[in-house]
Amino acid sequence: MRKWYWGSISIIFLIFSACADGGIEEKSGLEQDMAKYENPDIGALSPRNGGYMDVNLAATPTLAVFNPNGSTIDFELWGDSEFTSLLTSAKKVGKPADITYTPWMPRATLEAGFTYYWRAKPTGGGWSDLYSFTVQNLCDIGGIPWAEYVNEFTTKRACDAIVRQDPNQALGSTDAGGYISNSKPGSGFVSLDWSGALTVEMGKTVRNGPGADIRVFEFVSSEWIEAFAGPSEIGPWHSMGVRFCGDSCDFDLGRTGLNYARYIRIEDLMSPLSVCHATAGADIDAIKAINYTSNSGQCG
Ligand SMILES: [Ca+2]
Numbered sequence: 639m640r641k642w643y644w645g646s647i648s649i650i651f652l653i654f655s656a657c658a659d660g661g662i663e664e665k666s667g668l669e670q671d672m673a674k675y676e677n678p679d680i681g682a683l684s685p686r687n688g689g690y691m692d693v694n695l696a697a698t699p700t701l702a703v704f705n706p707n708g709s710t711i712d713f714e715l716w717g718d719s720e721f722t723s724l725l726t727s728a729k730k731v732g733k734p735a736d737i738t739y740t741p742w743m744p745r746a747t748l749e750a751g752f753t754y755y756w757r758a759k760p761t762g763g764g765w766s767d768l769y770s771f772t773v774q775n776l777c778d779i780g781g782i783p784w785a786e787y788v789n790e791f792t793t794k795r796a797c798d799a800i801v802r803q804d805p806n807q808a809l810g811s812t813d814a815g816g817y818i819s820n821s822k823p824g825s826g827f828v829s830l831d832w833s834g835a836l837t838v839e840m841g842k843t844v845r846n847g848p849g850a851d852i853r854v855f856e857f858v859s860s861e862w863i864e865a866f867a868g869p870s871e872i873g874p875w876h877s878m879g880v881r882f883c884g885d886s887c888d889f890d891l892g893r894t895g896l897n898y899a900r901y902i903r904i905e906d907l908m909s910p911l912s913v914c915h916a917t918a919g920a921d922i923d924a925i926k927a928i929n930y931t932s933n934s935g936q937c938g
């Protein structure tokens with residue numbers, strides 16, 4: 639599996655890992671500089687840096703960092719940004735085999751309205767930046783009724799990799815356009831490619847209202863996709879169903895049993911072994927919240 643965010647950085651990481659494996663105390667100045675480049679690999683996935691944790695998950699919190707290299711990870715969770723209040727920590731947390739990130743369940747009960755700080759590092763490596771998140775009733779958050787942040791984008795094959803691999807093109811309102819050819823690749827959308835997946839955080843938290851609650855806008859052609867909803871950037875994911883999606887297709891949160899969801903995941907359902915061509919995979923222009931929350935009571 640290929641991780642879009644770090645296509646080149648991962649290569650740098652591998653080189654630096656090979657030349658700096660003596661532990662952090664023994665690193666030269668140059669190696670310490672190099673260690674900075676390790677950190678983008680250990681980025682905050684859930685909660686995203688500056689993001690939210692659902693208050694309904696605060697008694698059993700989970701944090702997760704991207705970990706494409708599969709290192710064991712050390713974690714720290716802090717009550718402040720000056721490193722005076724360490725709440726809990728862990729060392730050598732292993733990565734489950736079937737995912738590209740490492741989750742950690744700190745033994746702490748977090749409080750609504752508080753902002754927490756955390757960081758992570760490959761065991762023996764340098765610390766990441768200090769990340770923050772706020773424990774929040776997700777139904778209180780205002781924003782645009784569209785996807786607002788990319789949380790994760792993965793592709794399995796470079797069938798359509800040249801010009802349509804920017805997942806940010808799926809954010810905000812619809813804007814895809816252009817004629818589709820190799821020389822005129824179109825704009826305003828991202829190709830999931832065969833079996834790719836995109837996870838986004840919505841600006842407004844989606845709620846289960848009458849009928850459909852999410853509309854996915856596609857471009858180029860019709861493709862099979864499955865949409866999921868969840869309470870965090872890493873789920874757990876609840877399927878809203880499968881569609882052969884043309885210009886747009888609708889999904890009903892009610893099908894999941896969830897009353898609300900802030901995180902949406904779209905998966906292309908074609909086999910990664912399908913024949914490659916220039917428009918391979920679902921092409922996502924935008925994701926809209928049709929029904930969304932307006933008061934905290936809706937997240938009960
Ligand atoms: Ca509904």
Ligand SMILES: [Ca+2]
Binds near residue numbers: 807
């Ligand atoms: Ca777009």
